[in-house]
Amino acid sequence: MNIVKTYTWAVLAFTILCTTTAHAQKGWEAGGWIGSSFYLGDLNTDYDFSNPGLAGGLIARYNFNKRLCFKASANFAQVSASDADSPNAFERARNLSFESNIIDGTFQFEFNFLPYKHGDPDEFFTPYLFAGFNVFHFNPMTEYQGEMVELRPLGTEGQFKGEEYYSVSGGLAYGFGFKVDLSYEWSLNLELNARTLFTDYLDDVSTVYADKDDILQLRNELAVALSDRSIEVEGAPNSQIGREGTQRGNSNNNDTFITLGIGLLYYFGDVRCPEYSR
DSSP states (O other): OHHHHHHHHHHHHHHHHHHHHSOEEEEEEEEEEEEEEEEEBTTBTTOOOSSOEEEEEEEEEEEEESSEEEEEEEEEEEEEEEGGGOSOHHHHHHOOEEEEEEEEEEEEEEEESSOOOTTOSSSOEEEEEEEEEEEEEOOOEEEETTEEEESGGGOTTOOOTTOSOOSEEEEEEEEEEEEEESSSSEEEEEEEEEEEESOSOTTSOOSBOOOHHHHHHHSOHHHHHHHOOOOOBTTBOGGGSSSTTSBSSOTTSOOEEEEEEEEEEEEOOSOOOOOOOO
């Protein structure tokens, strides 16, 4: 967990520095965004971005000043991948696939590279960086004999009943964007937002093949069938795949998903609590 501690201290130091060095322009913004989502992990090891899913969400942002903001968002994303699309012969022979809907809540601090003030004729646009954390729910599924099947309850890597991976996890959320005013109230935001997750099971693939007799005793024949879907492929014979203890995934690298979207936000102005004097 050292990386998490380092990341947390970096975000806090970054926030304090920016808060003490920028000039004020406070106020709330809210709006929505729509775009595409992409998955990177054991079933997409060659960074193939040719299979985007639908993504979108709602955004609330508080501007502390011209440089620093806090943003919270509620998001939806679809991710999927298939070994059949891989250029790697071993992965094609492994023949696994998945898809999942993701419900995501993300909390980030933003830093504007340029001074940004709504409605200002000179300071109406800026590129920006952001970093924070996310919490999300996922449910990997695959198609089998014409039907969609949930993978987590099957324990496809030999998990005991009650010891399956959690369907709720978190991650580090970071990226960059560009914002520009359309008017004093409205602004357009373009963002590339990545989540490096604390789980390697977004795709239901992480470690090694389990003993099929154990899976049958723990689960059922469907779990056995979906634990090993390997086929004969030139350059990677089926006999090298699916045996107990052989590689199914790479647990050294957790999964990632990325969203690319465009958002429209409304600025409510400099909203402050009223000051009272005696």
